[in-house]
Amino acid sequence: MQLPLRSLFLFCSLLFISPTYAQSPTQDEPELISIQHRVVHPNLPITPWSELGTVAIPPLQSLSPLGTPVKFTPSDSLLDDLVEFAETIDPTLEGALYQVTLERPGVSDGVWPVSVVKACHVPRSTSSSLNIHFSASGLPFALDYFVSPVPHDGSCPSPSETRKLYPAHNTTVKLVAPRQPPQPELRTPPPLTPQGEPIPPVAEKNFVQKYWIYMVIVLGALLISGPADEPAGNGGGAKGGK
Numbered sequence: 156m157q158l159p160l161r162s163l164f165l166f167c168s169l170l171f172i173s174p175t176y177a178q179s180p181t182q183d184e185p186e187l188i189s190i191q192h193r194v195v196h197p198n199l200p201i202t203p204w205s206e207l208g209t210v211a212i213p214p215l216q217s218l219s220p221l222g223t224p225v226k227f228t229p230s231d232s233l234l235d236d237l238v239e240f241a242e243t244i245d246p247t248l249e250g251a252l253y254q255v256t257l258e259r260p261g262v263s264d265g266v267w268p269v270s271v272v273k274a275c276h277v278p279r280s281t282s283s284s285l286n287i288h289f290s291a292s293g294l295p296f297a298l299d300y301f302v303s304p305v306p307h308d309g310s311c312p313s314p315s316e317t318r319k320l321y322p323a324h325n326t327t328v329k330l331v332a333p334r335q336p337p338q339p340e341l342r343t344p345p346p347l348t349p350q351g352e353p354i355p356p357v358a359e360k361n362f363v364q365k366y367w368i369y370m371v372i373v374l375g376a377l378l379i380s381g382p383a384d385e386p387a388g389n390g391g392g393a394k395g396g397k
Contacts, residue, residue, distance in 0.1 A: 185211040185212055185213060186211070186212045187209045187210065187211055187212070188209065188210045188211075188212060188257060188258070188287065188295060189206055189209055189257075189258040190206070190207040190208050190209065190210065190227075190255060190256075190257065190258070190285070191204040191205065191206055191207060191255070191256045191257075191258050191267075192204070192205060192206075192207040192236075192253070192254060192255045192256070193205060193240070193253075193254055194240040194243065194244045194246075194251060194252070194253050194254070194274055194321070195244070195251070195252050195254060196244050196248060196250055196251045196252070197250055198250070199243075199244060202240070202243060202244070204256065204258075204264060205230070205232065205236040205239075206230040206232065206233075206236075206258075207229070207230060207233065207255065207326075208227050208228050208229040208230050208233070208326070209227075209228050209230075210225055210226070210227055210228075210287070210328050210330075211225060211226065212225075212295075212330065213225065213330070215289065215293040215332065218289060218330050218331070218332035219331075219332055220331065220332050220333070220334045220335075221331075222286060222329030222330065222331045223329060223330050223331075223332070224327065224328070224329050225328050225329070225330055226328075227285070227326050227327075227328040229323070229326075233323055234323055237320070237321040237322070237323055238320070240321050241319055241320045241321055244274065245319055246274045246275055246277060246278050246317060246318075246319060246320070246321065247275060247311075247314040247317045247319065248274070249311075251273070251274035251275070252271050252272070252273065252274055253271070253272050253273070253274045253276075253277050253321070254269050254270070254271050255269070255270050255271075255285065255298065255300040256268060256269045256270070256298070257287065257295055257298055268295075268296060268297045268298055269298075270285075270298050270299055270300035271300075272300060272301070272302055273309070273311060274321075275311035275312065275317055276302050276305050276311070277302055277321050277322070278317050278318040278319070278320060278321065278322065279304070279312065279316075279317065279318070280302035280303060280304065280305075280322065280324065281303065281304070281324055282302070282303050282324055282325060282326075282327070283300065283301060283302045283303070283324060283325075283326045283327070284300070284301045284303075284326065284327045284328075284329070285298060285299070285300050285301075285326055285327070285328045285329070286298060286299040286328075286329050286330075286331050287328065287329070287330050287331065288331045288333075289330060289331065289332055289333060290333060291333045295330075
């Protein structure tokens with residue numbers, strides 16, 4: 156009877172354990188960031204945020220400090236939202252701003268990181284770029300949004316040259332990893348005596364102290380060889396005449 160009871164126990168254990176593994180989420184599933192946008196004007200009521208699109212976050216170690224391109228998925232309601240923006244706030248209205256932000260669930264939208272461009276630059280733009288910055292802990296904390304082309308001086312075109320609509324165009328998104336500051340170059344501490352005082356450096360030897368042995372050898376060789384021999388006189392001296 157022990158064998159059937161043991162088999163029944165193992166079977167029941169598998170019934171309870173198997174669903175747990177089946178329902179556990181995989182760690183390879185990327186997290187999604189929701190990008191929101193709106194058009195505002197200081198003299199008009201605040202426009203609510205609308206979803207611009209979503210971005211999938213890869214593992215933090217795969218990000219580069221120079222920016223890693225990722226896929227941007229536009230929202231299904233993007234075109235309708237842009238039409239509503241144009242009907243609410245005219246792009247040619249002075250002071251109108253186009254804002255882009257990162258949605259942070261559970262946090263008030265008043266503290267969401269925001270990037271702003273002039274609304275007058277959006278109608279004539281043909282492309283846009285979005286850089287999302289991450290902290291060392293892997294959390295997005297800031298973003299930079301740009302549209303192109305923009306005048307070099309940043310001025311708005313005349314209202315007659317500005318279309319009264321907000322176009323939808325391709326957005327290039329890059330995820331930027333945190334930059335590590337350069338490490339300071341520390342000098343090696345000087346050696347200390349047992350009393351904690353620095354050991355003075357050894358004084359450098361002068362020329363004589365360095366090469367005195369060679370000078371002694373040369374001087375000894377000169378003394379041993381003696382003075383140079385004098386040349387003998389011609390004819391052994393003068394002879395007397397008769």
